[in-house]
Amino acid sequence: MGKLLVSILLLGSLSALGQQDGPALPIDRDSELVERKVPGDLSQKYTGGEFDYGVDRGEGMNLLGRFLRWFLNSMGEIFGFDVSPAVLLVLEYIIYSLMGCLALYLLIRMFVRGGFSSLFTKKAPSILEVALCERHIEAIDLDALLEGALRQGDYRLAVRYRFLMLLKQLSQREVIQWHFDKTNMDYLREIPPSPLRQEFQKATYLFDHIWYGQQPIDGPGYHQAEHRFDSLNRLIP
16 A cells, blocks of 8 residues: 555656646737638539549449449440449449359259259250151151252261161160150160160260261261161160
């Protein structure tokens, strides 16, 4: 208690000395007070975007907001219109919403399809077009269609009909269950592991390369593909 009392007395003494040493401030009692008046045209004088301190100038905006402001301002200068900050904010929110929907779609597709690579791959096109998909493959006269394609020199179309004839034979032998909406990979999974499956995979690759890849093919090329299909036919039980 003695030390505390001494400390309080010492602080009080230093405060008193500080007040005595400081210079006394003079009091001005003679100057006249003048009332300053605001001009009536002040609101018209200080108008424009540079005096609107409630608008974000872009220093705190992200890259998208800055680009959007620059783009709209450029369009306004070209076509002679002005975009208000409220409209700019609404457009920015709309873009954010679209980006969020796109991100959600990609996530759903990735998890449903299984794997990140499914985002960049699409389902292989079905083997038949609309003109043929309404009929069962066994009801189509593929031999007549093949002869017509060969007479016209359309060897790509002839390869297509030869591959359809192969699927028709596999379906008749109950090796696969044919359906117009199935893909070649679907048929490949239906064939059990065997030399037939290996040859079918090679024939599928050849057909996809020529038909879906839109690769040009001449007569000799068609005969080579035909030889591949004939070899595969001999493996069908």
